[in-house]
Amino acid sequence: xxxxxxxxxxxxxxxxxxxxxxxxxxxxxxxxxxxxxxxxxxxxxxxxxxxxxxxxxxxxxxxxxxxxxxxxxxxxxxxxxxxxxxxxxxxxxxxxxxxxxxxxxxxxxxxxxxxxxxxxxxxxxxxxxxxxxxxxxxxxxxxxxxxxxxxxxxxxxxxxxxxxxxxxxxxxxxxxxxxxxxxxxxxxxxxxxxxxxxxxxxxxxxxxxxxxxxxxxxxxxxxxxxxxxxxxxxxxxxxxxxxxxxxxxxxxxxxxxxxxxxxxxxxxxxxxxxxxxxxxxxxxxxxxxxxxxxxxxxxxxxxxxxxxxxxxxxxxxxxxxxxxxxxxxxxxxxxxxxxxxxxxxxxxxxxxxxxxxxxxxxxxxxxxxxxxxxxxxxxxxxxxxxxxxxxxxxxxxxxxxxxxxxxxxxxxxxxxxxxxxxxxxxxxxxxxxxxxxxxxxxxxxxxxxxxxxxxxxxxxxxxxxxxxxxxxxxxxxxxxxxxxxxxxxxxxxxxxxxxxxxxxxxxxxxxxxxxxxxxxxxxxxxxxxxxxxxxxxxxxxxxxxxxxxxxxxxxxxxxxxxxxxxx
Numbered sequence: 027x028x029x030x031x032x033x034x035x036x037x038x039x040x041x042x043x044x045x046x047x048x049x050x051x052x053x054x055x056x057x058x059x060x061x062x063x064x065x066x067x068x069x070x071x072x073x074x075x076x077x078x079x080x081x082x083x084x085x086x087x088x089x090x091x092x093x094x095x096x097x098x099x100x101x102x103x104x105x106x107x108x109x110x111x112x113x114x115x116x117x118x119x120x121x122x123x124x125x126x127x128x129x130x131x132x133x134x135x136x137x138x139x140x141x142x143x144x145x146x147x148x149x150x151x152x153x154x155x156x157x158x159x160x161x162x163x164x165x166x167x168x169x170x171x172x173x174x175x176x177x178x179x180x181x182x183x184x185x186x187x188x189x190x191x192x193x194x195x196x197x198x199x200x201x202x203x204x205x206x207x208x209x210x211x212x213x214x215x216x217x218x219x220x221x222x223x224x225x226x227x228x229x230x231x232x233x234x235x236x237x238x239x240x241x242x243x244x245x246x247x248x249x250x251x252x253x254x255x256x257x258x259x260x261x262x263x264x265x266x267x268x269x270x271x272x273x274x275x276x277x278x279x280x281x282x283x284x285x286x287x288x289x290x291x292x293x294x295x296x297x298x299x300x301x302x303x304x305x306x307x308x309x310x311x312x313x314x315x316x317x318x319x320x321x322x323x324x325x326x327x328x329x330x331x332x333x334x335x336x337x338x339x340x341x342x343x344x345x346x347x348x349x350x351x352x353x354x355x356x357x358x359x360x361x362x363x364x365x366x367x368x369x370x371x372x373x374x375x376x377x378x379x380x381x382x383x384x385x386x387x388x389x390x391x392x393x394x395x396x397x398x399x400x401x402x403x404x405x406x407x408x409x410x411x412x413x414x415x416x417x418x419x420x421x422x423x424x425x426x427x428x429x430x431x432x433x434x435x436x437x438x439x440x441x442x443x444x445x446x447x448x449x450x451x452x453x454x455x456x457x458x459x460x461x462x463x464x465x466x467x468x469x470x471x472x473x474x475x476x477x478x479x480x481x482x483x484x485x486x487x488x489x490x491x492x493x494x495x496x497x498x499x500x501x502x503x504x505x506x507x508x509x510x511x512x513x514x515x516x517x518x519x520x521x522x523x524x525x526x527x528x529x530x531x532x533x534x535x536x537x538x539x540x541x542x543x544x545x546x547x548x549x550x551x552x553x554x555x556x557x558x559x560x561x562x563x564x565x566x567x568x569x570x571x572x573x574x575x576x577x578x579x580x581x582x583x584x585x586x587x588x589x590x591x592x593x
Contacts, residue, residue: 027144027275031118031136034281037288038117052295056361057284059375060368061116064280067399068406069112070508072099075414077422080505086447090494091504093434094426102129104418112406115268119277122147123413125262129421131413134263136276140204147275148265151208157186157200170236170254178203178251181240206235207258215255232258264416266409268402280368287364294353294360301353305345314338369398407508414506423504429496435488438551445483449476 033043040055077095078088099105107123110133115121122134134154143150160182163175182199212229236254241247269278314334334340365371436444453476460467 030276034117034279038281052299054291054295056364057281057288060370063370064116065112068403069109072096072105074508076507076509077504080503084502093492097432098425104130107131107133115266116280119268119279121266123264125417131417144275145273154205156203158203160199174251174253178238201238203238234258264413283367284364287360291357291360294357298350298353301347301350305347309343311343312340411506411508419504426499427497429494431493434492436490445480449480452479
């Protein structure tokens with residue numbers, strides 16, 4: 027497992043796994059661009075995480091839960107955690123997440139694992155190696171043993187390990203600390219020091235141990251210092267394996283799939299560089315012995331004349347890399363093989379297709395190549411939905427019940443839904459008020475009032491202040507689903523097709539049919555959204571805003587103002 031992780035890391039970062047890291051050795055990195063395609067196509071955003079109230083009577087509050095989550099998740103960098111898990115999932119075939127009792131789960135760098143079960147990482151103890159600074163250790167006072175922390179600080183060193191396994195000096199002191207989680211004998215919790223004799227009673231429990239070591243000047247053995255130990259009430263790790271392989275903790279990683287193409291491309295690059303180095307030399311030939319005796323022409327001055335005695339010759343020997351074409355073809359085939367393995371088409375890599383390739387063929391190939399990414403994206407989304415239910419939602423529920431007010435942007439459908447609810451509520455209040463005052467409103471008056479109210483609300487634009495009252499979500503069950511349907515669509519392709527349709531439909535006289543047809547109107551809204559425009563600003567074209575109402579008697583004419591949106 028360690029060898030697999032190290033090799034994947036070094037090759038991804040254009041470093042040779044074996045031999046000297048001499049930058050005169052050519053390295054044509056085909057892994058990194060393919061990896062970037064996988065990160066981009068298999069990841070998703072926090073806006074794809076849909077939080078909703080799992081209660082029929084209060085389901086309408088799901089809009090506020092969803093909007094609050096988008097703002098709250100970005101503030102807690104949960105999107106960064108999702109990206110890190112996608113990268114680890116592709117790079118090493120394994121993403122390991124840890125619950126650290128905060129809104130954002132920690133994605134454990136696999137290089138930090140000191141030891142684990144290399145056949146199934148969730149089946150045995152997991153030990154993570156940290157390098158704590160003095161400040162970080164002092165922050166743990168009150169949580170860990172204060173006296174042991176002071177002792178540990180005295181033995182801190184101005185050094186940290188490097189990627190190559192060496193030790194480098196640092197301007198600050200660091201301490202190597204091991205964090206161990208697993209199922210251990212309960213007698214371990216009673217032992218004051220590691221290595222103390224203990225009796226195995228046969229009882230085991232999930233535990234966590236924080237340990238560091240020191241070595242005396244006259245001793246070679248390590249002496250342990252226990253900074254903390256205790257029972258662990260709930261599992262704090264979750265793992266997602268990519269393309270599982272029996273007997274391995276890591277699945278088949280995306281970089282691992284590209285090992286052989288990358289190695290043989292570097293082999294070809296090495297021979298090409300040696301070939302170019304040979305043919306780049308200036309070699310002269312002559313039939314004059316006195317010229318050859320000079321051996322080295324590098325000491326000659328510019329413009330110096332050589333006397334050839336009339337019958338001698340001095341010519342440059344022309345050297346050509348005759349075999350370079352074979353190596354180039356070999357590398358191109360390997361690179362194309364790597365792209366096929368990594369499902370990275372030329373358009374996905376930002377490369378122009380081969381000249382003469384029809385646009386339709388390019389679109390079909392690109393869409394088919396995304397299929398495997400969508401499959402893996404679905405597995406990642408399912409995994410994160412579980413993480414949300416177990417770890418994230420409790421923190422979200424706690425924060426949302428504190429109450430909050432923020433500026434957000436609503437989509438056209440969200441605006442219409444809110445406008446309909448507000449219109450119904452205001453119209454009912456107005457009807458009650460008129461009836462209590464002795465007036466009987468007509469249906470025409472009610473419709474006119476609703477029309478005017480909805481128009482005024484829609485004119486406020488898509489940016490609105492949203493407010494959640496304190497404890498409004500208390501006791502309400504929430505759940506999560508991750509909707510990534512259609513995320514990988516080629517928006518340029520979709521917009522082009524929709525525009526082609528409307529170039530035919532939007533002729534004089536047809537626009538009225540579009541306004542009257544809900545299906546065509548929704549399709550036109552998709553065109554505006556695909557090209558980055560807000561359909562709210564084009565309501566008169568799409569038919570989404572109501573037509574101006576006819577004047578009504580003054581008793582029913584409301585004094586309108588922009589209405590706040592409140593849960």
